Amino acid sequence: MAKTLLKKRPKKKIGVAPGTLVHVGEPSGEAITINLIDYDAEQLHEELLATDDVQRCCQLKASPTVSWINVNGIHEIGHIETLGDCFGLHPLVLEDILNTDHRPKLEDYDDYLFLVLKMLFYEKEEGIRTEQVSLVLGPNYVLSFQEKVGDVFDGVRERLRNSKGRIRKLGADYLAYALMDAVVDSYFAILESIGDEIEEMEQELVTDPSPQTLNRIHHFKREMILLRKSVWPLRELISGLQRIEAPLISETTGIFLRDVYDHTIQVVDTVETFRDIIAGMLDLYLSSISNRMNEVMKVLTIIATLFIPLTFLAGIYGMNFEYMPELHWRWGYFGLWGVMLATTAGMLRFFRRRKWL
Numbered sequence: 001m002a003k004t005l006l007k008k009r010p011k012k013k014i015g016v017a018p019g020t021l022v023h024v025g026e027p028s029g030e031a032i033t034i035n036l037i038d039y040d041a042e043q044l045h046e047e048l049l050a051t052d053d054v055q056r057c058c059q060l061k062a063s064p065t066v067s068w069i070n071v072n073g074i075h076e077i078g079h080i081e082t083l084g085d086c087f088g089l090h091p092l093v094l095e096d097i098l099n100t101d102h103r104p105k106l107e108d109y110d111d112y113l114f115l116v117l118k119m120l121f122y123e124k125e126e127g128i129r130t131e132q133v134s135l136v137l138g139p140n141y142v143l144s145f146q147e148k149v150g151d152v153f154d155g156v157r158e159r160l161r162n163s164k165g166r167i168r169k170l171g172a173d174y175l176a177y178a179l180m181d182a183v184v185d186s187y188f189a190i191l192e193s194i195g196d197e198i199e200e201m202e203q204e205l206v207t208d209p210s211p212q213t214l215n216r217i218h219h220f221k222r223e224m225i226l227l228r229k230s231v232w233p234l235r236e237l238i239s240g241l242q243r244i245e246a247p248l249i250s251e252t253t254g255i256f257l258r259d260v261y262d263h264t265i266q267v268v269d270t271v272e273t274f275r276d277i278i279a280g281m282l283d284l285y286l287s288s289i290s291n292r293m294n295e296v297m298k299v300l301t302i303i304a305t306l307f308i309p310l311t312f313l314a315g316i317y318g319m320n321f322e323y324m325p326e327l328h329w330r331w332g333y334f335g336l337w338g339v340m341l342a343t344t345a346g347m348l349r350f351f352r353r354r355k356w357l
Contacts, residue, residue, distance in 0.1 A: 021077045021081055021095060022095075023075050023098045024100060025075075025098075025099070025100035031073070031076075032072065032074075032075070033048060033049070034050075034053070034054065034057065034069060034070065035048055035049075035069075035070040035072065036048075036057065036068070036069055036070075037067070037068045037070075038060060038063065038067045039065060039066055039068075039160060039168055040065045040066065040168070041169045044160060044161065054083050057083060061086065061087055064140065065140070066142075066172050067140065067141040067142070067172075068175055069083075069141065069142070069143050069144070070144045071083065071144065071145045071146065072148060073146070074145050074146075074147060077098065080097060081094060084097075087136065087143065089112075090109060093107070093114050093136070096134065097134045100132040103116070103233045104118055104230065104233040104234045104236075105237060106236075106237045106240045108244060110246075111138065112136050112138040112248070113135075113136070113176075113241075113246065114134070114135070114136055115176070115180075115241075116133075116237075117132070117183050117234065118130050118132060118183075118229075119131045119132070119152060119183055120187060121190075127219065128223050128226055130226060133145070133146055133179075135176055135179060135180075138172060139248065140172050142172050142175050142176050142179070152183060153179060153182050156175075156178045156179060156182055170250075170253070171250065171253075173250055174250075174252070174253050177253050177257060177260065180260055181256075181260050181263070184234070184264055185263070187227075187230075187267045188267065191267065191274070194220070194274065195274070198274060198281075201213065201216055201220070201281065205281060205284050206284075209288045209289060213285060214282075214285055217281050217282050217285060220274075221279075221282075224271060224274055228268075231264065231267050231268050231271055235264045238257060238264055239261060241254075242257050242258060242261065302356065302357070305347065306344055306347055309340075309343050313336065313339065
């Protein structure tokens, strides 16, 4: 089963001063790694850096090339603080990077833009797993911070390595767009998988609903809440990027942002549709259980109704009175059976004419 949305995560200590760096999120035993891709239209340099090489990233701030610095792991506060000092990040930005409970948002700090996204992964057995991705967009660099190794950006890396499309010819703003587009596209794959499971569950509801089906319905209701919390703010984020008056976003990239915004609207519409379907499935489950109970009660009622006159006759002739004329008839036993069978046949015929059977 997927992790419940009510699962408690480590929370920030109450009473600390704003800008105090405290990691809020799932603890990780993995060491922080840094993936560096530095490129322009003609050349590309890719390197995996250890945490001791954080200072090397500082030299890229003034480089004429575009630099993508991807940090895998945010639990070691010292290294995040060092990288923040190199690029002049505000303490509140570093605090937000370390706090993985933020909703998607956009903040403009004049020299750079700070974005928070939710990267989602889906497995049938485990459900949806969410991971926060923080992006810092500067004039010629993009910093991305992930909670752990593994992301949805492999397609972007391949395009950079193979120089496919316009990504190597445009600036850091287009790279940031490509990363956001990869996150949004991953939502479609998740929704497709969930849609297949919902179809299976609908068929199960119609044919053979069970208590396990009800558990699955509630599970998917929680998944839809998680998806909605991740997607709805993202729509506002991208809309804000389109409206923002900042030299960091070129007019060319703004056109592509509109496309991401359209994709986000499609995801939102699909999530809302799934929510309505799942809500209807709960009503369908209750109706199916009620119909099944009604069928059982119908059969039991018919059986009881058939036996009421038979029990009446048996009760009369089961009384121990001495003077009962029928007890001395030679064909009395067979005659009583005939009356019983005729009564039963007449009642069955009546039930069929009324379409109760």
